[in-house]
Amino acid sequence: MPQRRARSSIQSVAAAAGVSPTTVSHALSGKRAVSAETRERILKAIEEQNYRPNMVAQSLRSQRTRSVALLLVDIANPYYPAVARAVHDALQAEGYVSFIGNTDGDADTERRLLTEMVARGVDGLVMQPMALSAAEVRELVGPATPLVITTTEAGDVPADSVLTDDVIGLGEAVDHLLQKGIHEFGFIGGLEGASAGPLRVDVFEAAIAAAGAQARDPWIEHAPFTREGGAAAAARLLARADRPRAILCANDLIAIGAMQAAHGAGLLVPEDVAIVGFDDIDTASLVTPPLTTVINPASAVGEACARTILWRVDSGPEAPYRRIVLPTRLVVRESA
Amino acid sequence: MPQRRARSSIQSVAAAAGVSPTTVSHALSGKRAVSAETRERILKAIEEQNYRPNMVAQSLRSQRTRSVALLLVDIANPYYPAVARAVHDALQAEGYVSFIGNTDGDADTERRLLTEMVARGVDGLVMQPMALSAAEVRELVGPATPLVITTTEAGDVPADSVLTDDVIGLGEAVDHLLQKGIHEFGFIGGLEGASAGPLRVDVFEAAIAAAGAQARDPWIEHAPFTREGGAAAAARLLARADRPRAILCANDLIAIGAMQAAHGAGLLVPEDVAIVGFDDIDTASLVTPPLTTVINPASAVGEACARTILWRVDSGPEAPYRRIVLPTRLVVRESA
DNA sequence: TAGGCGTAGCAAACCGATTTGCTTCCCTCC
DNA sequence: GGAGGGAAGCAAATCGGTTTGCTACGCCTA
Structure with missing residues (x-):
């Protein structure tokens, strides 16, 4: 039976200072006047007992935690x-x-x-x-x-x-690739069923549409937001005869996995396939080649x-x- | 003045079920018997009011949060x-x-x-x-x-x-380097004053001593546990005429910074200077060259x-x- | 001298639960 | 028929604070 030594309470402080708990409370909150002399005694008692108000009790009373x-x-x-x-x-x-x-x-x-x-x-x-x-x-x-x-x-x-506003950054990515003459965009996004969550396929499609380019269904893959997920999805994408020239990824982990898959398939990044991440996590700038990505603030x-x-x-x-x-x-x- | 609609309490459940709060409590905790029929009414009221016990009040009473x-x-x-x-x-x-x-x-x-x-x-x-x-x-x-x-x-x-037990992993690192014929060990650790905290200099010295090698004071640097800190400290170390052949780092961030400093100084890792990290964070395996490090579980x-x-x-x-x-x-x- | 007011402090209610002690009722057993 | 015991439920105390209403006292003013 663990016996926990009780912390000092407002009661014991009041007793030591020879006042009521009310007065101790007022001395601390300042909501009503307390004579200087009484306040002294109270503060001394608080000091001696190392009293700290119990926030659980405060929360119960104030209805705020x-x-x-x-x-x-x-x-x-x-x-x-x-x-x-x-x-x-x-x-x-x-x-x-x-x-x-x-x-x-x-x-x-x-x-x-x-x-x-x-x-x-x-x-x-x-x-x-x-x-x-x-x-x-x-x-x-x-x-x-x-x-x-x-x-x-x-x-x-x-x-x-x-x-x-993910469309901004993703749109910039699409424009950037378009300028380099790349028109075939793949996308690796989150799990298929997800009704919510980060960077879904529709964002990608919106960015593509805004740039006047076109998305192709077979180039859209779903994967968990992990390196392994990205690697597997990218491997599927890159194994296609008509593989995309760029892969946009829903986060950097997926993108890093995709780069590994590309290397594994003997492809060069970005020469054979360009890869763009999302988030700009710390690691993004440290991998080889450093990841082009969208900064998520x-x-x-x-x-x-x-x-x-x-x-x-x-x-x-x-x-x-x-x-x-x-x-x-x-x-x-x-x-x- | 924000008016917060009150959550339903054990009182209101009790009232709705026509019993006392005591009985509701017992119905929920099972600490005393409650007739099946009464329990029914209580559960129905709980359902209707979508009642959830207030954990703040429970905590106050039970003295456990x-x-x-x-x-x-x-x-x-x-x-x-x-x-x-x-x-x-x-x-x-x-x-x-x-x-x-x-x-x-x-x-x-x-x-x-x-x-x-x-x-x-x-x-x-x-x-x-x-x-x-x-x-x-x-x-x-x-x-x-x-x-x-x-x-x-x-x-x-x-x-x-x-x-x-940091000495184990660090000792393995020292042994590994010794076998490669490297005897000059530098170390980049945490802030100088720290009486506590991760991987301090004494651990490094213990590992070195255990391996029968020797540490040299000028090869010990202090730095914050960041990439920038590691880069700066490593730059100082590597600028010395008698620079160490290996640098052990108190964490991977420092080690990655140190690698960047080495590259910046035109030195090859590991040929000119070997670098060992600590922690094995995700990024460690993704940088170039992949970081040799100590796994911190x-x-x-x-x-x-x-x-x-x-x-x-x-x-x-x-x-x-x-x-x-x-x-x-x-x-x-x-x-x- | 009475009325008014500000100061200082206490008692009691309250927040929302749990736990203990007590009462009532009913059944069983001697 | 009375003792004993279990089942079911309620009232009240408790956890540790805050807040409100009230009282007592001293001082000032009309």
């Missing part, structure tokens, strides 16, 4: 840590802390984490849904909790959203999510919903 | 996400969630986060101290909260610890930390302190 849940697909995937870090930094400045949850893009896990966090009374939720729709997420969260949907269009769901996304939550906490549910869109942009290195 | 704080140097640094992920996974299985905090190796931040998390009533703390000693950490946390110190020797401080470390916290929560503070040491091992690629 000063915490935010951040539900991402997988914190171990290299794009996300930068987002998480930015969220933390922006929240921390306001005295908030954050929970992190990994959904793995699984519907049940998304549901479970969502309700768990709501039960824990988080003041806000930042979520990147993959399996669930924005509407389902709002439904599970309830109308009261501030919710920021990221990476996925929220539509008219009552939630704020932080998005990236992870820190800006994280910060925008955090600021939006904080803003919504202050403004209440009545304020109109915000939709923040951040630009992406191509960085040309050597793979394309 | 089912949460753990994970305080790392910087989640955006590529080694840590794998640790964090493993911690999450192991905790999640037991219904725990975790807070993450970034200390940046700063003493004040370490102190602030530590007291904040204790005030939030976390059931356990996993910390990688850089500026604070294990004793100071325990002091701040108080005797009651389970504490796992990682990466730093806890000595006889009353805390559990999870460590890696991030997932195993994270899992061990989580399991240790859970074990200590069950066992209470009286159980003898655990010290878990995980092995490291060299993976030879092409940089050395």
